[in-house]
Structure formats: C-alpha cells, structure tokens
Amino acid sequence: MNWLDLIGALPWRVGKPDSEANPPSLEVIGLVGLLMVGVLAWDTAPYVLISIALAEALVIGFIVTSAVRRVKRHRRDEEHVERIAERAGLRRAQPGEFNLYALPFPIFRAGEWQGFDHVWVGEWGDDKVWVFDFWNGYELRGQDVEDHFTCAAIELRHADCPKLSVTRENPWSRTWGHLGWRDIEVESDDFNRRFDVSGDDERFAFAFLAPSMIDWLQRTPKQFEFAVEGPWLLCRSRWLPTARWWDLLRMIRDFRGRMPKTIPRLFPDTVRPLAPGGDPSGVPGDRRARPERPREQSQNASGSVQGVRPA
Amino acid sequence: MNASGAFLVAAVALVVLLLGGAVSFNRFVSQRNHVREAWANVDTELRRRYDLIPNLVETVRGYAAHEQATLEAVTRARTAAAGDAGPPGSQASTERGLVRSLRDLLALAERYPDLKANERFADLQDQLVETEDRIQLARRIYNANVRDLNRRVQAFPSNVVAAVMRIDEAEYFEIEEAIRSGPAPAAV
Numbered sequence: 171m172n173w174l175d176l177i178g179a180l181p182w183r184v185g186k187p188d189s190e191a192n193p194p195s196l197e198v199i200g201l202v203g204l205l206m207v208g209v210l211a212w213d214t215a216p217y218v219l220i221s222i223a224l225a226e227a228l229v230i231g232f233i234v235t236s237a238v239r240r241v242k243r244h245r246r247d248e249e250h251v252e253r254i255a256e257r258a259g260l261r262r263a264q265p266g267e268f269n270l271y272a273l274p275f276p277i278f279r280a281g282e283w284q285g286f287d288h289v290w291v292g293e294w295g296d297d298k299v300w301v302f303d304f305w306n307g308y309e310l311r312g313q314d315v316e317d318h319f320t321c322a323a324i325e326l327r328h329a330d331c332p333k334l335s336v337t338r339e340n341p342w343s344r345t346w347g348h349l350g351w352r353d354i355e356v357e358s359d360d361f362n363r364r365f366d367v368s369g370d371d372e373r374f375a376f377a378f379l380a381p382s383m384i385d386w387l388q389r390t391p392k393q394f395e396f397a398v399e400g401p402w403l404l405c406r407s408r409w410l411p412t413a414r415w416w417d418l419l420r421m422i423r424d425f426r427g428r429m430p431k432t433i434p435r436l437f438p439d440t441v442r443p444l445a446p447g448g449d450p451s452g453v454p455g456d457r458r459a460r461p462e463r464p465r466e467q468s469q470n471a472s473g474s475v476q477g478v479r480p481a
Numbered sequence: 482m483n484a485s486g487a488f489l490v491a492a493v494a495l496v497v498l499l500l501g502g503a504v505s506f507n508r509f510v511s512q513r514n515h516v517r518e519a520w521a522n523v524d525t526e527l528r529r530r531y532d533l534i535p536n537l538v539e540t541v542r543g544y545a546a547h548e549q550a551t552l553e554a555v556t557r558a559r560t561a562a563a564g565d566a567g568p569p570g571s572q573a574s575t576e577r578g579l580v581r582s583l584r585d586l587l588a589l590a591e592r593y594p595d596l597k598a599n600e601r602f603a604d605l606q607d608q609l610v611e612t613e614d615r616i617q618l619a620r621r622i623y624n625a626n627v628r629d630l631n632r633r634v635q636a637f638p639s640n641v642v643a644a645v646m647r648i649d650e651a652e653y654f655e656i657e658e659a660i661r662s663g664p665a666p667a668a669v
Binding site for chain 2: 355356357372373376377430431432435436
C-alpha cells in the first residue's frame with residue numbers, strides 16, 4: 171500500500187460508489203475542532219492538554235485505520251471484479267471507447283446530469299458486451315439527489331429491434347392500467363400482473379416475449395429490469411456491489427440466450443450502428459448520432475468516463 | 482329536493498350513462514377491429530405456408546416417389562386447409578390435419594439422407610421454420626386481442642353494452658407448430 175492510495179482513501183475522497191465525491195466527514199471536522207481547542211487551551215492545566223492530545227491521537231488513529239480498511243476493501247473489490255471479468259471474458263474499456271450517450275435508452279437521458287464509471291467490455295461470440303456503473307442526478311428542494319445503477323448492455327450484430335421495455339409493475343403503472351392506459355399484454359396473466367411491458371411495436375413485443383422468455387423473466391430477481399432498442403439489449407439494476415456483478419452478467423447472458431431465433435430474421439439489421447466508442451456525430455445518415463449535450467465529460471485514471479455536473 | 486332538482490340529477494345521470502356507454506361501445510368497435518386485423522395477419526401467414534407446401538412436396542417426390550400416401554395426404558390436407566374460410570375454430574381443426582401430415586413429410590427426410598442433404602430441401606425447410614414462427618407470432622397476437630375483447634364482453638359493466646349492441650365473444654385460434662425453432666443460441 172502506498173501513501174497516495176492512503177491519501178486517496180481518506181474520508182473526504184472515498185464514497186460508495188466511487189463516483190460520489192463526499193464532503194469532508196465528521197471525523198475531519200472533529201479533528202480540526204480539537205486542534206483549535208488545544209491551541210486555545212495552551213495556558214490551562216497540563217491534564218487538559220494531555221486529554222486533548224489523547225483525543226486527537228484517537229481521532230487520527232480512527233481516520234488512518236478507516237482509510238487503510240477502505241483501501242483494502244477497494245483493492246479486494248477490484249480483485250473481485252478482475253476475477254469476474256476474466257471469467258466472463260471482459261477487459262477494462264480504454265479511454266474514449268465507451269460513449270454512454272450512444273445508448274438509446276431513456277434512462278441515460280434522465281436527470282440533470284449523468285455519468286458512468288467502471289466500464290468493462292468484452293465479446294461473447296458475435297456480440298459485444300458492456301458492463302458499467304451509471305448514475306443520474308437531479309436537484310430536489312435544493313438538495314442534490316443521485317440514482318445509481320449497474321448496467322450490462324449487449325450489442326447484437328444482426329438485429330435492429332424496435333423499442334421495448336420490460337419493467338416491474340408498481341402501484342402507479344397498475345393504476346394507469348386500470349384507467350385504460352394499458353401496456354402490452356401477452357398471453358400469460360401472471361406475467362402481465364408482474365411486469366409492465368411498453369414499446370413501439372406490439373408485433374415485436376410478442377416476437378421477443380416468446381413463451382420461454384416469459385417463463386424465464388418471471389423467475390428473475392425483482393431488482394433486474396430489461397430493455398431492448400436497435401441492436402441493444404440492456405439489463406439494469408440499482409447499484410450493485412462488485413461482489414454481485416456476476417449476477418448481472420448472468421442475467422444479461424441468459425436474456426440474450428433466450429432471445430428467440432426469429433428476432434434477427436423478422437427484424438434484421440438495416441443500418442449498421444457504430445460501436446459506442448468514438449464520436450459518431452460526424453457520420454452522415456447515422457441514426458444514432460450523439461446529440462449535442464450541455465455536459466462535460468472527464469476521464470479518470472482507469473480510463474472510464476465520468477460525467478460531471480453542468481456548471 | 483324539489484321536482485326540478487330531481488330532474489336535473491336524473492338528466493346528469495342519464496348523460497353520464499350515455500357517455501359511458503358510447504365510450505365503451507367505441508372501445509368495443511376498436512377491439513373488434515384489432516381482432517379482425519390480427520386474424521387477417523394469421524390468414525396471411527397461413528397462406529404463406531400453403532404456398533410453400535407444393536414446392537416441398539415436389540422436392541420430396543424427387544427422392545421418395547414411392548411414399549405416395551404421405552405426399553397425397555399433405556396435398557389433400559393443404560387443399561382442405563386452404564379452402565376452409567370458416568371461423569377460427571373450424572380453421573384450427575383443418576390446420577391441425579395439415580400440421581400432422583407436414584410432420585410426417587418432414588420425418589421422411591430422416592429416412593432419406595440424400596433428401597436431407599439436398600440444398601433446395603434445406604432451404605424450403607428453413608422457409609417453413611420461418612413461416613411457422615410467423616404463424617405462431619400472429620396467432621399469439623390474435624389470441625391476446627381475443628382475450629382482451631372477451632374479457633370486456635364478460636365483465637360488468639361493459640357486458641351490458643356488449644349485450645345491447647350484440648357484440649359476441651371471439652374464438653381463440655390454437656394450433657401447433659409443424660416444425661419448431663428454438664431460442665437463439667446463447668452468446669456464451
């Protein structure tokens with residue numbers, strides 16, 4: 171462990187997930203306060219100074235111990251991800267290799283600012299797979315609120331699918347359904363009760379949600395939601411610790427595996443999309459040209475791209 | 482409440498009922514059209530299959546001419562199915578006969594390796610698989626529309642509108658696949 175790691179892991183630098191930049195913690199404020207009291211109490215009895223020195227030593231010890239533990243945990247997580255990635259045939263994405271805004275799903279447009287981190291990429295047969303942490307943020311009553319997700323996306327080579335989203339039913343969507351704004355309903359009542367299916371093309375929804383897919387989706391854990399658009403399959407969850415990345419990878423692999431064979435035949439790829447790296451905005455006729463966004467991006471040391479708040 | 486107040490309440494209730502009835506009726510009309518449209522799609526896909534069968538029969542005949550009974554059974558079943566313009570229940574019955582005879586025809590390929598290796602036969606078989614997928618897809622969409630319509634025909638209060646406007650339940654269409662395609666191969 172080197173000093174740079176340790177400094178990086180001090181409480182004002184480390185958050186969970188890493189993308190959150192935490193404000194100075196209570197420990198730091200306490201330490202500064204104790205130092206000030208020590209300076210003011212210079213003239214008082216020695217036992218007061220000794221007490222203050224002990225308290226300061228305790229606080230410093232606590233901070234250093236917690237920083238060491240954080241560094242160790244971070245290392246352990248990294249090693250865990252490396253092992254998972256190796257098993258799944260993934261590698262860390264190169265800087266600029268991944269462009270979040272090339273993905274067509276509305277979740278990546280939601281919020282006032284967005285960003286992504288820990289981007290891994292690999293090839294499974296003909297398909298390209300991406301795994302990454304993603305967050306979007308917005309201001310609510312003067313407070314910054316951020317939603318964090320972990321996503322896996324597969325880029326299919328031979329399909330151009332209309333938009334389809336498979337999310338869990340909630341009281342809100344159920345009420346809308348009762349009022350007549352029904353989602354797409356397949357032949358399984360049980361599935362219809364548990365899932366909210368929306369999309370542009372009913373025929374595609376039925377073709378994609380074949381009986382075997384319906385059966386599998388009903389057995390998936392509630393935290394996972396699915397979407398399809400263009401050549402992309404997406405599986406997303408609320409933020410997952412690295413120890414649970416394998417669950418997500420298994421989900422996207424099974425989601426892809428259960429995609430009916432008939433999809434590439436019925437919805438063939440007409441325009442070859444660009445890989446999500448680089449800047450596709452200059453390509454004439456490209457249907458997934460990246461829109462101009464009033465946002466900045468920065469690249470961190472690991473090559474992943476982080477979104478930042480607009481000024 | 483005086484007489485004019487009671488009249489007003491009754492008038493408002495009547496208007497609400499009429500409006501509700503009109504909305505419900507319009508939704509029935511829209512659902513009935515969806516069912517018809519979905520059935521037309523099923524019909525289109527079935528016809529696509531009828532068009533494939535003569536070529537398939539001729540190709541098989543080139544390798545297994547003495548399997549006359551099987552070949553004639555397919556031709557007869559095809560003629561019966563293509564000529565059946567009845568309701569979905571009746572068509573499902575003739576289609577089942579066609580599916581059975583098609584399965585017998587495809588099973589012949591297992592006994593004739595030359596036929597199985599024939600490029601044209603393989604191509605026709607692929608086309609048949611695709612057509613079966615299309616039929617099953619159209620059938621599922623049709624049945625989902627039928628279920629939505631039937632649910633409203635049976636449930637209160639829309640069943641009152643259905644009874645008054647003489648909107649009947651639609652028939653489901655259930656057939657099996659002659660040849661099955663599985664899910665796409667797993668990526669890893």
